[in-house]
Amino acid sequence: MNEEKPARRSVSRGFYQQLQTELQDWKNNGTITGEQGDAILGQYVVVSPLYDRLIVVLVTLGAILAGVGVIIFVSANWQEIPRIAKLIMLLVLVAGAYYADYWLKYQRSYPRAGGAIIFVGAMIFGAGLFLVGQQYHMPIDDPKLLIWWFIGVIPLAYLTRSRAILILAILAALAGLGYKTGHWLRDVSEGYYAVFAFYLVLGTALYSIGAVHSRFPRLKYYASRYQIFGLIALLGAMYILSFRNIYTGYHLANWDLNNLPAAFFNSFYIAAGVAVAGAIWSFVIDVKRKQLAGKITGDLAGIIIFTAAGFTALFLPFQTPVIYTVIFNIVLLGAILGLIFLGYFQGTGTPVNIALVFFGLFVIGRYFDLTWHLLPRSAFFIVGGLLLLGVGILLERLRRKTLRQMHAVEVTDENDT
Amino acid sequence: MKMTRRLGFILVVLFQVLILVGWTGYNEVSLATGKEVVLQTAPVDPTDIFRGDYVQLSYQISTLNNLPEISTLENNKKAYVHLEQDGEIWDATEVSNAKNDSWDVFIVGEVDYLYLGTVRLTYGIEQYFVPEGKGMAIQTAKDIKVLVAINGAGQAFIKGLIVDGKPFQP
Secondary structure, eight states, X not given: OOOOXXXXXXXXXXXXHHHHHHHHHHHHTTSSOHHHHHHHHTTEEEOOHHHHHHHHHHHHHHHHHHHHHHHHHHHTOOXXXXXXXXXXXXXXXXXXXXXXXXXXXXXXXXXXHXXXXXXXXXXXXXXXXXXXXXXXXXXTTOTHHHHHHHHHHHHHHHHTTXXXXXXXXXXXXXXXXHHHHHHHTTTSTTHHHHHHHHHHHHHHHHHHHHHHHTTSTXXXXXXXXXXXXXXXXXXXXXXXXXXGGGTSTHHHHHOOGGGSOHHHHHHHHHHHHHHHXXXXXXHHHHHHTTOOOHXXXXXXXXXXXXXXXXXXXXXXXXXXXXXXXXXXXXXXXXXXXXXXXXXXXXXXXXHHHHHHHHHHHHHHHHHHOTTSOHHHHHHHHHHHHHHHHXXXXXXXXXXXXXXXXXXXXXXXXXXXX | OHHHXXXXXXXXXXXXXXXXXHHHHHHHHHHHHSEEEEEEEEEEEEOOTTSOEEEEEEEGGGEEOSOGGGGGOOTXXXXXXXXXXXXXXXXXXXXXXXXXXXXXXXXXXXXXXXXXXXXEEEOSOOEEEEOTTOSHHHHTOSOEEEEEEEOTTSOEEEEEEEETTEEOOO
């Protein structure tokens, strides 16, 4: 949040306790005096995270209820009110919500309630688009409305530093583009398959946009939201593409790229272009800042691999189904492991959690994937298991070696899960 | 900082208002200045949970056959349909994948599917929204015509329904 900084910074109880322990150690070994320790500690104040979260949950629930109320109001299709009056009413609601947000946030210092109200404003704007569509009897299955919703609210997400609105914008874009792609491919034989290939590159593009954001201090705040939704989209698509029966039989033999409309290809190439451009841009920034390290740049290689996988999925250049199964399973498993490494190196839990969810899905998928015979399936699980165990043991040895080199003592961190 | 933040806020609100007002304005101008034509239609089926009741409409010009240029059309692409008046009703007389300047009145549709010389088109006027519970009067009618305004770009807007010869009052 962007509120003015108070004299004392609110921190979690865990951080405060850890700081207390460290300060005690520093006092004991004479690094700092008792007064200095107290002065440092005095800069922080513990605010119960539960209370904080309670406020966020309540105002979010309130915001959702109010937003849904407005959408139902639109559904009621109240014809007694003239068209223009309804529009003016909506505009007043939208502007009122934004004004209330501004007032609460910056003039009364209620950042959380303000943040929730601005979310209502973004919802009402979306409802307004649907209302205008309905007034003029426009088709409801027009993804343009979702795209306009995205265009209208995305500047707001950056202006107010609201990740909730960013999520709303990302979901509107993902749904709108998916809807549009589905519409283009509805008459194409096996067209759904191309939708998965598209979501694979679209998710990669989102992830790549997040990677660029993470390299600018002022935009870093938004990076994780792009990356989380990008990962969910791309891993979800990848997961479906990893099933063997997609490639066996009818589908592969009848896959004809000439059936796909040009608009689909354009969208696909734009998404792939954004993905690759983002990776290159991030890479150039890292090179310039001399921050080129495997742990930071590893995900950029992932972006290139995923874009390539997207092209493989769409163009299907090989004639044997088993090749695709092998490629997509390796890429999927590689992505899962890569994310776990990335999460630990960056010290963030979210990539690890996403990876673990998809690892679970992956195991279930392969276990019940009846198109594989039992023997190869058992071999896959045993080899995979042994490989992971081996990597784990290797890492443990490396870690011990590093600790020994640094003459460090192993300390358990309570916050570690 | 405070000033730029306030300015930013005002700009974003204006941007959103502009989207809503601009779109409404475009629709209103099209309705007011567009060429009025009456199209023959029949209701198909109702209701959308998010937006109250609506009636799905299928037009006489939604399915075309026996027109020579149908073979030039492609799936998901635009189709330009020449309309001519026949009594009260306007009907399709020609279809093409490009605009023909000699046509007086034309409507632009999108090719839904093509099959053996028959083409199914959508014009973006296939849904008519009615207040909750008022859709049945349309569903049970014997004859439904739609009064449409078509703007210079060939885009159609529903002006009103003519149910059994009378203008429909929701």
